[in-house]
Amino acid sequence: MKKATLCLALAAVLGLAGCQSTSTDSAMSTSASSVTQDQAFSQFSAQFIEDLWKQHPEASSWAGYGKYDDIITVPDDASRASNRAFVDAQLAKLRTFNLDTLSNANKIDYHLIENSLLESIWEDEKFKSYEWDPSSYNVAYGFANILNSRFKSLDEKFNLVLARLQYVPAYYAAAKANIKKPTLEFTQLAIAQNQGAFSVLTDELLSQLAETKLSADDKMLFKTRFVEAKAAINDYIDFLTKLESNLAKNGDARSFRIGEALYEEKFAFDIQSGYTAKQMYEKALADKARVTAEMIKITDTLWSKYFPNTTRPANDTQAISSLIKHLSVQHVNRNDFVDEIKKQIPTLEKFVIDKDLINLDPEKPLVVRETPEYMRGFAGASISPPGPYDKKENTYYNVSPLDGMSDEQAESYLREYNHWILQILNIHEAVPGHYTQLVYSNESPSLIKSLFSNGAMVEGWAVYTERMMLEEGYGDFEPEMWLMYYKWNLRVICNTILDYSIHVNGMTKEQGLDLLMNGAFQEQAEAEGKWRRATLSQVQLTSYYSGYREIYDFRESQKQKLGTEFNLKNFHEEFLSFGSAPVKYIKQLMH
Structure with a gap:
């Protein structure tokens, strides 16, 4: 049976299927078509992931992909429009495949991709947490991933940090523009966790900078961007602190309860x-x-x-x-x-x-550590695993x-x-x-x-x-x-x-x-x-x-x-x- 399937696969790939229209040949043609669909879907999946990383560089960094670690997406209207175009295009490609002709394993992947894309549309058009969850904006995670790496040299780390720092002011300016009537609870969490960002972007980095082989110009640029990034984070914290005071005083914060309809959809x-x-x-x-x-x-x-x-x-x-x-x-x-x-x-x-x-x-390895400050305030214990591209990095067991x-x-x-x-x-x-x-x-x-x-x-x-x-x-x-x-x-x-x-x-x-x-x-x-x-x-x-x-x-x-x-x-x-x-x-x- 395996040998016959392999022959059909080769025939499909090479275009060597016969032209007879007997019932046996018809069954073989259907099977060959199925193999072709699976191969095409595998190619689509691989390309989908590559395109996904270009669209969402932060997610690629979490996965350990590494190619876009120097980029931070500015969460403004343009990036949301770009993401919607990406989602629509990928959904159109996905739906060219007939589920009935795919293997069971590929059917699952089809459902997972579809679910992710449809949820992205739902989040952007209906749930809109980017408007009421200020804690979703925090640059600390990406910088921490780079600085905690066991396999990057000091120079590699600092070059990536230098590149990422340039985006921080625009990132937080967009975050402030996005916030519309947030919940009081998420506002308070955002203040605490963004204060924790300074446990990552510490002044100690400037001391380590002297040990790198970055050029004198790059070192000067690093210091400039570092100061501007810290100022942007502090500005965001000040913005949220004033917002928190107004929300508490006026009582017009959004409720953290999302209601039955949204709850069923999110579930x-x-x-x-x-x-x-x-x-x-x-x-x-x-x-x-x-x-x-x-x-x-x-x-x-x-x-x-x-x-x-x-x-x-x-x-x-x-x-x-x-x-x-x-x-x-x-x-x-x-x-x-x-x-x-x-x-x-x-x-x-x-x-x-x-x-x-x-x-x-x-x-x-599993490394038990105290929960980093920028992650505290949500759970007392958690796991931070490496991504599938970075499998040999440490898994951290965070304990507050x-x-x-x-x-x-x-x-x-x-x-x-x-x-x-x-x-x-x-x-x-x-x-x-x-x-x-x-x-x-x-x-x-x-x-x-x-x-x-x-x-x-x-x-x-x-x-x-x-x-x-x-x-x-x-x-x-x-x-x-x-x-x-x-x-x-x-x-x-x-x-x-x-x-x-x-x-x-x-x-x-x-x-x-x-x-x-x-x-x-x-x-x-x-x-x-x-x-x-x-x-x-x-x-x-x-x-x-x-x-x-x-x-x-x-x-x-x-x-x-x-x-x-x-x-x-x-x-x-x-x-x-x-x-x-x-x-x-x-x-x-x-x-």
Whole structure:
């Protein structure tokens, strides 16, 4: 069969197909046409990516492409018009292909490209976050990518920084012109994160400049542009600070709630699930009840161990909460938080290797670091992976230190990330969660699947690995670990309930904190942080639960289907081999 397909492919390429019109030849002609379509689509995909990088040089820098690292796009009307022309042209080319004639792998790439292009139109014409999200304007990321590179020389770095600096004043002038009635929350985030830009564009760069081989003229130009860039950032911060004051005083800021219509549309683009946002919300409500029931069972088992002389409260929520609060005092010292995370990574790696759960690549290093200042204020922990063109660069595990917290806030935060949950966090963010998945994603034979990553698959995989590791014996099946896992899983479920309820149902902050603290047993500091995050994002919080649900259910169906032939490691490696594609498409390929 493979040899026959190869012959047909060669015939199609060389134009050697026969002219007979028998039914057999007709079938061969159709098959040959299919091969030609796949080859043509592969060529289109490759050219599409090249054209995409020209259109969006910042995105190419993130991917590690390198060719356009010296450019910053000025986000003005001209650039938006140029992007719309690009999108229209690419959509027209894409739709010359007949989906029915493409291979399954190429069908997925078709859908991913189409989704990205259509979302770009929707963002520009309907959502328009560039008008109300000032935090979307920040030059620090691009400069940090260059300066943090392990493979660029000092001269290469400074030449690229010199080129990029020239765009900064015009960039922020366009940003100011774009802002129209922003949300107060995004305005405050933008101020903090742009102040963090000076942790990248530090005066230390001027000291290092003397060590480079740049010409005297270029060094002088560097200093001039550096001063102008810092002035532009400060001017933007001043502009936002005045804007923040007016918004708070006049009460005319845009609401961070986007409403049901926009929420459903954004959910469809971002999650690419077979469910609507409302259906996923309803599934989450049902799972919340199921997980709570499991926590009740464990509480009944552990109560006498920790409270031998106290009668268990009749109220289940009160009993679970009492046990969790009792256990949560076991946590690291606030000053050891980042160091403890560093210590746990080798333990997780050893467990994965010993249990033969998935291969880990020792040549793709994971570096635990304090979250850079320009990235703080959104999440306490995150992963910054290299792009598919820059696979050997470090993956950074960003952990926000607790320096800015009061003793009370830090204690609340540490009780949330207690002895057991800190381990689950590291599974999620590092091994075998985000870090491992993103290393595999960069190895996908399809750049489209690696580049147009599906957030629900990426987050869903990380959530899936938490349960999988415990099922395989991590934590020695300790009921305390399972109780904390369910608490953690409950927050994933409640992320979906919270996000939908806030943006669609008008949930108040008091109701949100009640859901998280009394319904999901979270500490106040964590609940406050999650509320803030929900005001600074839309739909993204649902990605964890929706992706996890699809992946876990698919694995269980494969177990049932394959019986004794099912191998967990094989499932993991095949699943991850398709890059960060939507789960519904990976399922099609694996079937």
